[in-house]
Every structure is written in C-alpha cells, then in structure tokens.
Amino acid sequence: MGSKKGCFIVFEGIDGSGKSTQISLLQEHIQEHSINCMTTMEPSNGPIGTLLRQFLSGRIKGEETTLTALFAADRLDHLNNPVNGICKLLDDGIAVLSDRYVFSNYAYQSVSVPLEWIMKCNEMANEIVRPDCHIFIDVSPETAMERVTRGRHQTDIYETKERLTDVRDRYLDLIHRMEDVENIIIVDGNRSPQEISDDIWAKVCHYFV
Ligand SMILES: Nc1ncnc2c1ncn2[C@@H]1O[C@H](COP(=O)(O)OP(=O)(O)O)[C@@H](O)[C@H]1O
Ligand SMILES: Cc1cn([C@H]2C[C@H](O)[C@@H](COP(=O)(O)OP(=O)(O)O)O2)c(=O)[nH]c1=O
Incomplete structure (x- = not known):
C-alpha cells in the first residue's frame, strides 16, 4: 500500500531507555546531510x-484488551491522518523517526x-508500512526505573520494575523470533548518549549518505 x-x-525500548534522547541526536545527524527529517511518537x-x-x-481506568485496541487504532490514525500522518x-x-510502533504493542x-x-x-498497520529498521535500545529495568523516577512525583501505569522487567524480556524474545521478518538493531543503552548516538549513526547512515 x-x-x-x-x-x-x-x-523501541522500555520506558526510560533513552529513545527520545537518541531520536533527537539522530535527527541532527540526518539534517546535517540536508535531508528533511521529522520526529513523531506513539501514543500520538x-x-x-x-x-x-x-x-x-x-x-x-481501562482494562488491557481495551488499551490494546486503542493503541492499534491510534497507530492507524498516526499512519493515515491526512495532515501530518506518517504515510503523508x-x-x-x-x-x-518514530518513538515506538507495533513492537511496543x-x-x-x-x-x-x-x-x-x-x-x-x-x-493493517504492517500492511500499510513496515519500518526500514527498528532500533531497540536495551537498558536494564533498574537503570530505566532510576531514570524515569528521577525528579518525578508520578509514574505511568507501566513504570514499575516488575512490569518493565517482563516487557524487556518480551521485547528480546520477540526480536529473536522476528529477526527474519523485520530489520531490527539492538543497541546497548548503558553508555553515554554520545556513544550510543555514534553507534546508531554507524548502523543507519547507509540510508542517508
Ligand atoms: N545514555 C544515557 N545515560 C544517562 N541518562 C540518559 C541517557 N539517555 C537518556 N538519559 C536520561 O534518562 C531520562 C529518560 O530518557 P529519554 O530519552 O526521555 O527516554 P525514553 O524516551 O526512552 O523514555 C532522561 O532524563 C534523559 O536525560
Ligand atoms: C505505543 C505503545 C505504547 N505503550 C506504552 C509504553 C509506555 O509506557 C507508554 C508511552 O509513554 P511515554 O510517556 O511515551 O513513555 P516513554 O518515554 O517510555 O516512551 O505507553 C504501550 O503499552 N503500547 C503501545 O502500543
């Protein structure tokens, strides 16, 4: 389509893995090559x-099947909306560059x-567009929790060490199972933002230069 x-x-990655930090740094790299680049996120x-x-x-409050369907519906709106949708x-x-997509769901x-x-x-989302590449930033749930709670009074419903441990295990299992179908890069997120960014650029620069 x-x-x-x-x-x-x-x-992709658990909450606090450093996605938004790395998205900004990658956008800067891409724009240095005079390529128009937009960032976006899910939930949209x-x-x-x-x-x-x-x-x-x-x-x-809502139960998880409702949330699942809403995340998927938001993704379709994020793809298809005619003003600033991903497809447009x-x-x-x-x-x-999107902060999260189907693997988060x-x-x-x-x-x-x-x-x-x-x-x-x-x-339907996968039929509409599959990413050229998924970048999974891997950090320990302990590191992630330390980052998301720093300077914050409230956390989101999934921001517990137990949930993030389960989610990280699921990501790693899914990545392994889908490595023949999807292009997935795993990046060690336990380094400085600049080191991670240099590593990511080395792995994706072939799309842009
Ligand atoms: N490599 C890193 N090392 C230490 N702290 C980081 C690193 N990357 C991001 N952070 C910090 O951790 C917090 C969460 O980072 P963020 O990029 O917002 O993650 P996410 O978008 O995955 O939730 C922020 O306060 C950010 O400044
Ligand atoms: C897109 C998506 C996000 N989520 C969750 C993951 C995060 O906990 C939350 C997004 O919140 P957000 O504040 O964007 O967190 P983060 O900084 O980690 O990206 O929504 C799902 O559970 N399923 C999904 O399909």
Missing part, C-alpha cells in the same frame, strides 16, 4: 493518543493479552 519515499525508522498527539495518555497516567510525510520524501500488552490477537490488531 502507498509508495513510500522517505526512510522510516522506529525506536491525535485524539486516540490523547485519550491513551489519560489511561497511562491512571486518570481513567513518507510520501512527501521526509524521513520519519506486542511487548507491553502481551503481558496480559494474547500476543496472537495483538498481532492481528496490527496486521
């Missing part, structure tokens, strides 16, 4: 993403919802 022209790179800034953030903060940006030749929601059903919910 669609005629993708821009490069689509997705960052659209109506379903805004609703999801209220569930994530605990302000409203890629079709315009813009490189897109698989890893986070499969803790309590059958993975097969989550994959079905994401079939």
Whole structure:
C-alpha cells in the first residue's frame, strides 16, 4: 500500500531507555546531510493518543484488551491522518523517526493479552508500512526505573520494575523470533548518549549518505 519515499525508522525500548534522547541526536545527524527529517511518537498527539495518555497516567481506568485496541487504532490514525500522518510525510520524501510502533504493542500488552490477537490488531498497520529498521535500545529495568523516577512525583501505569522487567524480556524474545521478518538493531543503552548516538549513526547512515 502507498509508495513510500522517505526512510522510516522506529525506536523501541522500555520506558526510560533513552529513545527520545537518541531520536533527537539522530535527527541532527540526518539534517546535517540536508535531508528533511521529522520526529513523531506513539501514543500520538491525535485524539486516540490523547485519550491513551489519560489511561497511562491512571486518570481513567481501562482494562488491557481495551488499551490494546486503542493503541492499534491510534497507530492507524498516526499512519493515515491526512495532515501530518506518517504515510503523508513518507510520501512527501521526509524521513520519519518514530518513538515506538507495533513492537511496543506486542511487548507491553502481551503481558496480559494474547500476543496472537495483538498481532492481528496490527496486521493493517504492517500492511500499510513496515519500518526500514527498528532500533531497540536495551537498558536494564533498574537503570530505566532510576531514570524515569528521577525528579518525578508520578509514574505511568507501566513504570514499575516488575512490569518493565517482563516487557524487556518480551521485547528480546520477540526480536529473536522476528529477526527474519523485520530489520531490527539492538543497541546497548548503558553508555553515554554520545556513544550510543555514534553507534546508531554507524548502523543507519547507509540510508542517508
Ligand atoms: N545514555 C544515557 N545515560 C544517562 N541518562 C540518559 C541517557 N539517555 C537518556 N538519559 C536520561 O534518562 C531520562 C529518560 O530518557 P529519554 O530519552 O526521555 O527516554 P525514553 O524516551 O526512552 O523514555 C532522561 O532524563 C534523559 O536525560
Ligand atoms: C505505543 C505503545 C505504547 N505503550 C506504552 C509504553 C509506555 O509506557 C507508554 C508511552 O509513554 P511515554 O510517556 O511515551 O513513555 P516513554 O518515554 O517510555 O516512551 O505507553 C504501550 O503499552 N503500547 C503501545 O502500543
């Protein structure tokens, strides 16, 4: 579906793994080569993403199948919305860096919802666009928790050491199982932001130079 022209790179990892930090650094690298590059995230800034953030903060309660379906629906809106959707940006030749995509749904929601059903919910998104590459930033749950709680009074519903430990294990298992189908790079996130960024650039620069 669609005629993708821009490069689509997705960052994955547990909360606090350093995704947004690395997305900004990669965007700078890409723009240094005079390539138009936009960053985006899931949950998106659209109506379903805004609703999801209220569930994530605990302000409203919902059960996990509802959240699973909402994450998948938000993803379709994030892809297809005609104003600033990922497909529109890629079709315009813009490189897109997204903080999370389908693997987040698989890893986070499969803790309590059958993975097969989550994959079905994401079939349409995978048909619309598969990332050129997924970058998984791997950090220990201890490091992640230390980072997400630093200077914050409140945490989101998934930001517990137990949940992040389970989610990280699920990510690693899924990456292993899907290495023939998806292009996935695992990056050690327990280094300085600059070292990680240099490593990522060395692995993805071939898309841009
Ligand atoms: N490599 C790193 N080493 C130490 N702290 C980091 C590193 N990368 C990010 N941080 C810090 O950890 C916190 C979470 O990083 P962030 O990039 O927002 O992660 P995420 O988007 O995955 O939640 C921020 O305070 C950030 O400044
Ligand atoms: C996109 C997506 C996110 N999530 C969760 C992961 C995070 O806990 C939260 C996103 O919150 P966010 O504040 O963006 O966290 P982070 O800094 O780690 O990216 O939503 C899912 O559980 N399933 C999904 O499909």
